[in-house]
Amino acid sequence: MNEKDWLIIRTVWQYKNITRAADVLFTSQPALSYRLRQIERKLAIQLFEDGGRGLTFTAQGRYLAQHAQTVLDELQLLRSTLQSLNGPQQGELRIGVSSNYAAYRLPDLLAEFSQRHPGINVHLVSGLSEEMFLKLQRGDVHLALVKDDYGWKEGKKLVDEDDYYLISRQPIDLALLPHLPQIKINHGGHITKLIERWWNASYTLAPRVVMSVDKLEVCLAMVERGLGYAIVSSYQPLAKELFRTPIAVGGEAVKSRTWLLYRHASSDAAVTLPFVDMFSDQR
Numbered sequence: 001m002n003e004k005d006w007l008i009i010r011t012v013w014q015y016k017n018i019t020r021a022a023d024v025l026f027t028s029q030p031a032l033s034y035r036l037r038q039i040e041r042k043l044a045i046q047l048f049e050d051g052g053r054g055l056t057f058t059a060q061g062r063y064l065a066q067h068a069q070t071v072l073d074e075l076q077l078l079r080s081t082l083q084s085l086n087g088p089q090q091g092e093l094r095i096g097v098s099s100n101y102a103a104y105r106l107p108d109l110l111a112e113f114s115q116r117h118p119g120i121n122v123h124l125v126s127g128l129s130e131e132m133f134l135k136l137q138r139g140d141v142h143l144a145l146v147k148d149d150y151g152w153k154e155g156k157k158l159v160d161e162d163d164y165y166l167i168s169r170q171p172i173d174l175a176l177l178p179h180l181p182q183i184k185i186n187h188g189g190h191i192t193k194l195i196e197r198w199w200n201a202s203y204t205l206a207p208r209v210v211m212s213v214d215k216l217e218v219c220l221a222m223v224e225r226g227l228g229y230a231i232v233s234s235y236q237p238l239a240k241e242l243f244r245t246p247i248a249v250g251g252e253a254v255k256s257r258t259w260l261l262y263r264h265a266s267s268d269a270a271v272t273l274p275f276v277d278m279f280s281d282q283r
Contacts, residue, residue: 001039001042001043003072003075005035005039006068006071006072006075007025007068007072008021008025008032008035008036008039009039009047009064009065009068010065010068010069010072011024011025012032012036012055012065013057013061013062013065013066013068016054016055017054017055018032018033018036018055043064045058045060045061045064046058046060046061047060047061047064048061091119091120091121091268091270091271092120092121092122092123092271093120093121093122093123093142093143093268093271093272093275094123094125094140094141094142094143095122095123095124095125095141095142095143095144095145095275096125096126096127096131096132096133096135096136096140096141096143096144096145096146097124097125097126097132097144097145097146098126098127098128098129098132098145098146098147098188098258099126099127099128099215100216100233100235100236101145101160101235101258102124102126102145103126103216103235103236104235104236105160105235105258106124106145109278110122110124112278113274113275113278116274116278117274120271120274120275125140125141128186128188128189129144129146129147129148129188129189129190130188130189130190132144132145132146133146133148133150133152133261136261142262142263142268142271142272143260143261143262143272143275143276144259144260144261144262145159145258145259145260145261146258146259146261147187147188147190147191147256147257147258147259148190148257148259149259149261150261152259152261154261154262154263154264155260155261155262155263155264155276156259156260156261156262157259157260157276157279157280158257158258158259159258159259159260159279160256160257160258161255161256161257161258162233162234162235162255162256162257163233163234163246163253163254163255163256164194164195164231164232164233164234164246164247164253164254164255164256165231165232165233165234165238165244165245165246165247166229166230166231166244166245166247167220167223167229167230167231167232167238167242167243167244167245168223168228168229168230168242168243169223169224169225169226169241169242169243170226170243171243172229172243172245174202174245177202177203177207177229178203178205178206178207178208179205179208180208180228180229181208181210181211181227181228181229182207182208182209182210182211182228182229182230182231183209183210183211183213183219183222183223183227183228183229183230184207184209184211184212184213184230185212185213185214185215185216185218185219185230185231185232186212186213186214191233191256194254195231195247195254197249197254198247198248198249198254201249201250210227210228211227211228216232216235216236217236219232220232220236220238220239223242224239224241224242231247233256234256235256260276260279262276
């Protein structure tokens with residue numbers, strides 16, 4: 001079916017009258033009826049009920065008619081997006097980013113992006129990955145750089161991967177770990193579950209948490225002064241004097257993965273696609 005066919009189906013559905021629909025479409029009633037029969041033959045369906053008074057759609061006809069508006073909207077979005085991509089990109093790009101990625105990986109990328117696309121203004125918000133994903137779902141941001149793909153069904157790219165380490169100022173006997181002071185950092189729900197899975201596979205006792213912090217810098221400062229051990233990813237270069245042990249479950253390293261989530265079809269594609277392409281260039 002071409003665009004004209006979808007327009008015919010939508011218009012007949014809207015007016016429930018062949019003659020009125022033909023007038024709106026600037027065609028004749030016989031020509032419109034003929035085209036509707038061709039659509040039925042092509043799809044092997046029946047659009048209208050037989051023998052009833054007036055024009056009554058079948059279940060197949062109703063489904064096709066309701067889908068017609070979606071198809072026409074997508075075609076219009078495609079046209080407007082292609083037009084907007086024809087020339088310098090301008091506008092505002094809203095990005096939601098997990099805090100650590102925003103602090104340690106994103107600045108260089110944004111600097112390069114701004115050089116390439118000076119007409120695009122970036123509005124950045126950072127926080128826990130769960131919060132940024134909710135903003136993406138609500139449409140508050142165009143893109144999200146987060147620590148899980150959350151089963152997102154649209155566009156996504158794995159853009160970064162880091163190991164998790166147990167770090168300490170002094171060598172640690174791992175058998176004694178449950179009895180040693182832990183400096184716990186808030187990793188967010190997904191990463192917390194990964195670390196809990198590793199802990200539960202290794203120990204029966206709960207960790208001895210003596211500090212809970214929300215910033216990686218605070219966590220590292222405490223560990224560097226010998227106040228406890230911590231479990232962190234390799235976002236930030238670790239001090240040379242720190243001892244580090246990769247953590248794994250079933251022989252598989254526990255990884256910190258950062259995903260870029262976005263929508264395939266969007267009226268803001270002129271500002272989102274250039275940012276997505278930055279990551280295509282890197283990999």
